[in-house]
Amino acid sequence: MLGFFRKFGFAAVVTVGLALMAAFVVGKTLFNGVEEAASASTQAKGGGGRGGGAPEILAVAASRHTFSDAMQALGTAQARESIVLTPKVADTIRTIRFESGARVRRGQVLVEMSSVEQAADVAEARAANDAAQEDLRRTQELFNRGFASQARLDTVQAAADAAAARLNAGGSRIADRTIRAPFAGVVGLRTASPGQFMRPGDQIGTLDDIAEIKLDFDVPETQIARVQPGVQIVARTAAFPDRTFAGTISQVDSRIDPRTRTVRVRAMLPNTDETIRPGMLMTVEVRSNPRDALAVPEIAILDQADGAFVYRVVSRDGGAQAVELQRINAGQRSGGMVEVLEGLSEGDMVVTEGLQTVRPGQPVRIAQPAQDAAQQPQLRPRG
Numbered sequence: 330m331l332g333f334f335r336k337f338g339f340a341a342v343v344t345v346g347l348a349l350m351a352a353f354v355v356g357k358t359l360f361n362g363v364e365e366a367a368s369a370s371t372q373a374k375g376g377g378g379r380g381g382g383a384p385e386i387l388a389v390a391a392s393r394h395t396f397s398d399a400m401q402a403l404g405t406a407q408a409r410e411s412i413v414l415t416p417k418v419a420d421t422i423r424t425i426r427f428e429s430g431a432r433v434r435r436g437q438v439l440v441e442m443s444s445v446e447q448a449a450d451v452a453e454a455r456a457a458n459d460a461a462q463e464d465l466r467r468t469q470e471l472f473n474r475g476f477a478s479q480a481r482l483d484t485v486q487a488a489a490d491a492a493a494a495r496l497n498a499g500g501s502r503i504a505d506r507t508i509r510a511p512f513a514g515v516v517g518l519r520t521a522s523p524g525q526f527m528r529p530g531d532q533i534g535t536l537d538d539i540a541e542i543k544l545d546f547d548v549p550e551t552q553i554a555r556v557q558p559g560v561q562i563v564a565r566t567a568a569f570p571d572r573t574f575a576g577t578i579s580q581v582d583s584r585i586d587p588r589t590r591t592v593r594v595r596a597m598l599p600n601t602d603e604t605i606r607p608g609m610l611m612t613v614e615v616r617s618n619p620r621d622a623l624a625v626p627e628i629a630i631l632d633q634a635d636g637a638f639v640y641r642v643v644s645r646d647g648g649a650q651a652v653e654l655q656r657i658n659a660g661q662r663s664g665g666m667v668e669v670l671e672g673l674s675e676g677d678m679v680v681t682e683g684l685q686t687v688r689p690g691q692p693v694r695i696a697q698p699a700q701d702a703a704q705q706p707q708l709r710p711r712g
Contacts, residue, residue, distance in 0.1 A: 430516065566611045
């Protein structure tokens with residue numbers, strides 16, 4: 330063999346290689362031909378399945394669905410009512426009657442400031458008032474009997490009124506040293522302690538009513554017609570990605586910001602479980618112009634350069650079913666559904682699975698979905 334290659338050289342090697350490649354190609358061609366013939370024979374004998382070659386597809390009926398025009402925005406959650414607990418007068422805290430995070434009722438005493446001096450002043454004013462009122466009673470009796478003049482009665486009356494006013498003023502100063510909850514809500518973190526000297530404006534804590542949340546967001550002035558009071562909104566927050574919070578627009582600001590050309594909108598969100606906290610950043614979807622329209626699943630749509638199409642199932646003579654390519658005028662897409670403005674009627678069956686295996690005019694068989702087959706009642710033989 331070695332002598333052969335030495336004698337004939339490189340040309341012999343090339344010749345032998347080409348001969349082997351030709352033999353391989355001829356063999357493969359013959360094998361494919363036999364395989365295709367066998368396949369054709371099988372199809373001719375009806376071996377293509379129950380439908381004789383008609384592909385199975387899944388189809389659903391065009392039905393009514395609710396759509397709305399959506400607009401996105403960002404907003405910040407705020408408590409329905411919110412205040413900072415701060416004293417009205419400069420004094421020392423005597424008692425704090427709440428704990429951080431506690432729920433309080435309207436009118437409940439939260440903080441008492443030191444009021445020893447004011448209590449003494451009230452006691453003095455009360456004693457003076459009692460004396461003035463008794464003097465007025467005696468003078469009135471003397472006047473009725475004719476033993477006191479009108480001028481004397483007027484003087485005593487003025488003194489009694491002044492004493493009553495001083496007593497009321499003292500009581501007001503005592504009240505100013507007592508901080509009560511103006512509304513029911515949840516107290517935030519306490520930032521002061523008993524015995525601490527506080528001035529007006531110093532923060533002792535916060536009080537928020539979060540049973541309902543105010544959600545403020547800005548929209549362009551060109552969209553102001555879509556954000557009227559009563560329009561539905563849906564809000565989401567990154568803190569709870571699997572939840573949505575529904576609400577309605579309550580007010581629209583009367584002015585447009587001339588710098589940003591936007592208008593501030595306020596929506597109200599129920600928050601009975603107090604999931605939403607004031608200050609949360611939320612994405613807002615405004616759902617205006619709600620309407621009930623004909624729709625098909627989005628997976629049934631074939632988007633092409635010249636428009637949107639669906640495969641519609643039609644019946645032929647003899648009860649056979651086929652598909653035809655139907656152009657539609659598609660509207661809004663939402664939640665996996667597509668609004669159909671033109672091209673279909675309610676109840677028309679469109680192909681949702683098997684789109685790649687069918688062609689216009691081709692016979693088809695509508696397969697029953699697996700979940701529907703599982704729900705079919707099973708007949709048991711009678712024993």
